[in-house]
Amino acid sequence: MVAAISIALLAVLWNTLLAGTTSATKCNGGDKAAQRAAKTCRELHAALPDIITLPAETQEYDDLRDNNWSHTVWQRPACIASPARTADVSVLVKKLVRANVPFAIRSGGHSPNRGDASIGADGVLLSLHELDRVAYDAAGGLVSIGPGARWGAVYEELDKYNKTAVGGRVLDVGVGGLSLGGGLSYLSDLYGFVCDNVVNYEVVLANGQVVEATADSPHSDLFWALKGGSNNFGIVTRFQSQTYPSPLAWGGIQVFSADQTPALLQALHTYQTTPNKDPHANLIINLIPTNNTLLLTLVYLRPVPHPAVFAPFYALTPLVEQTAVMSLHALMAQFPPATQPRWTWYVNSFRPDAALYAAISALLAPESPEVAAIAKLQAGSLVAAVQPVGVSAVLAGGDRGHHQHHHNKPGDTWGGKGTGNAMGLERVNQTWFSVSAAWWNEGDDGAVDAAVRSLHDKIRKLAERAGAQLEYVFMNDANAKQDVIAGYGHENVRRLWQVARRYDERGVFQSLVPGGRKLPRVGH
Ligand SMILES: Cc1cc2nc3c(=O)[nH]c(=O)nc-3n(C[C@H](O)[C@H](O)[C@H](O)COP(=O)(O)OP(=O)(O)OC[C@H]3O[C@@H](n4cnc5c(N)ncnc54)[C@H](O)[C@@H]3O)c2cc1C
Ligand SMILES: *[C@@H]1O[C@H](CO)[C@@H](O)[C@H](O)[C@H]1NC(C)=O
Ligand SMILES: *[C@@H]1O[C@H](CO)[C@@H](O)[C@H](O)[C@H]1NC(C)=O
Ligand SMILES: *[C@@H]1O[C@H](CO)[C@@H](O)[C@H](O)[C@H]1NC(C)=O
Ligand SMILES: *[C@@H]1O[C@H](CO)[C@@H](O)[C@H](O)[C@H]1NC(C)=O
Numbered sequence: 001m002v003a004a005i006s007i008a009l010l011a012v013l014w015n016t017l018l019a020g021t022t023s024a025t026k027c028n029g030g031d032k033a034a035q036r037a038a039k040t041c042r043e044l045h046a047a048l049p050d051i052i053t054l055p056a057e058t059q060e061y062d063d064l065r066d067n068n069w070s071h072t073v074w075q076r077p078a079c080i081a082s083p084a085r086t087a088d089v090s091v092l093v094k095k096l097v098r099a100n101v102p103f104a105i106r107s108g109g110h111s112p113n114r115g116d117a118s119i120g121a122d123g124v125l126l127s128l129h130e131l132d133r134v135a136y137d138a139a140g141g142l143v144s145i146g147p148g149a150r151w152g153a154v155y156e157e158l159d160k161y162n163k164t165a166v167g168g169r170v171l172d173v174g175v176g177g178l179s180l181g182g183g184l185s186y187l188s189d190l191y192g193f194v195c196d197n198v199v200n201y202e203v204v205l206a207n208g209q210v211v212e213a214t215a216d217s218p219h220s221d222l223f224w225a226l227k228g229g230s231n232n233f234g235i236v237t238r239f240q241s242q243t244y245p246s247p248l249a250w251g252g253i254q255v256f257s258a259d260q261t262p263a264l265l266q267a268l269h270t271y272q273t274t275p276n277k278d279p280h281a282n283l284i285i286n287l288i289p290t291n292n293t294l295l296l297t298l299v300y301l302r303p304v305p306h307p308a309v310f311a312p313f314y315a316l317t318p319l320v321e322q323t324a325v326m327s328l329h330a331l332m333a334q335f336p337p338a339t340q341p342r343w344t345w346y347v348n349s350f351r352p353d354a355a356l357y358a359a360i361s362a363l364l365a366p367e368s369p370e371v372a373a374i375a376k377l378q379a380g381s382l383v384a385a386v387q388p389v390g391v392s393a394v395l396a397g398g399d400r401g402h403h404q405h406h407h408n409k410p411g412d413t414w415g416g417k418g419t420g421n422a423m424g425l426e427r428v429n430q431t432w433f434s435v436s437a438a439w440w441n442e443g444d445d446g447a448v449d450a451a452v453r454s455l456h457d458k459i460r461k462l463a464e465r466a467g468a469q470l471e472y473v474f475m476n477d478a479n480a481k482q483d484v485i486a487g488y489g490h491e492n493v494r495r496l497w498q499v500a501r502r503y504d505e506r507g508v509f510q511s512l513v514p515g516g517r518k519l520p521r522v523g524h
Pocket of ligand 2: 063064067069129172
């Protein structure tokens, strides 16, 4: 009787509190999950006052909540935890699992998918932004990076030693999500993907235990799974990665008008199929048909102006050219930051194919219905990012260990030292083609998604018809609706489930961490 009364009292008190603080959250009085999360948050706040921010502390809460990138992901968690040490992460995980409260994990917050790295009133957001230490170890030639660091801070620290790391191409982006999703770098054709260059992961497991996963530790299976497996196994609190001498590079941005799209994609095809492509060359094309613009970013990892490898592009005349010899860091700093508040994207992979590129150019013409639909919205922009990935990138990753791909025989072992990555990439030259859109108003979310989705589906159908489609889906550019991990291949999915069961018996990262690209249910 006494207990029942105090619970009723608490509920009244709590509803009063809620009414005053979370007017944005629909709380229909019976929202048990939100009440449980709020109660857990008050307990956490009492135990860890420096780490927990409650919604009532408005300014700080809002700053953390709105960190960071696309406004499409902003939500109102019951509270936000900002752990500054691995031990804090461990305590938080233990408490949240015991209380059965859902949580989200955020590093740089650059996923535009709602819920990937954010959560509503029924959950707690673990924001790792305080875990942002970057330290270079000259003796080992390795860099330790906290997941909450941004790539710009990593390159800045490594500049002191004339070193660089295989990391993001845009300086603001977070280390955690990018590295765990595979990670495409300007250095990838030389050294593999970002994940291929991580030699040690410090991980907080579902039971709060902290382990170091390396290629030759008892946790080599976890080491492999984290190379593309994202947030399905634990919270990574430190990456230790290979470094390389910082190259003096040639490159920069060339701007064209959108009518050059067909010609540029044919030049890309020639670039991708010329025998023995120089792995020091890398590039990205951003097609922005809504703005009649096309950006070609060239990167050559040697101080050689206009190297021969880019010859197919020199036949085209840019409207503006901003290229020079400079550090790779300075080159990356040239890329303009996005200014629109709302973003979404889908991604597809296929083999380079001239007819397919011609068909895609037609789909992206200004008069195409999807382009027109987005162009008419406030600040509406369609951005297709064309990312060539040489077979050398796939092989460079494999060279760092035994490469796992679709055709592995069942029964292969983990392979001891060096185990490749979990992404199941085919050993072919490929293009990772993302279709993104940016816009201003929340009311346009539905229209944008319909248009981007439609374009993505059309491109996929064209690639399938051309026999060029690949199963792999690049997690870092994928929409929440895309089944990324299924594309890693049956054998890799089976192994990922095996790792998940070994390190997370209760399935915490499958059910209590609902955000992100989860292990596929089928084939389980
Ligand atoms: C402007 C821009 C440029 C980009 N450039 C590149 C690029 O060059 N190369 C590339 O590969 N991608 C690139 N991306 C894509 C980018 O990799 C993804 O947006 C990625 O999600 C960013 O990582 P984050 O830590 O900022 O993301 P978050 O949104 O914080 O996290 C993404 C996912 O990873 C999980 N996660 C994050 N940290 C951890 C952790 N420590 N432990 C467990 N799970 C975790 C989260 O739960 C979430 O599901 C770019 C994106 C943008 C917006
Ligand atoms: C959000 O990201 C921007 C750059 O994109 C950065 O300047 C800002 O400091 C970030 N906000 C927080 C709270 O980290
Ligand atoms: C880095 O390179 C510059 C220019 O080559 C050189 O002057 C400097 O001494 C180098 N610094 C280190 C720490 O090696
Ligand atoms: C990949 O493309 C390169 C040219 O860039 C070519 O030399 C190589 O044979 C191609 N590899 C495969 C597996 O198709
Ligand atoms: C495209 O134009 C719109 C409207 O002028 C603008 O808001 C947006 O920033 C531009 N997009 C890009 C990617 O340049």
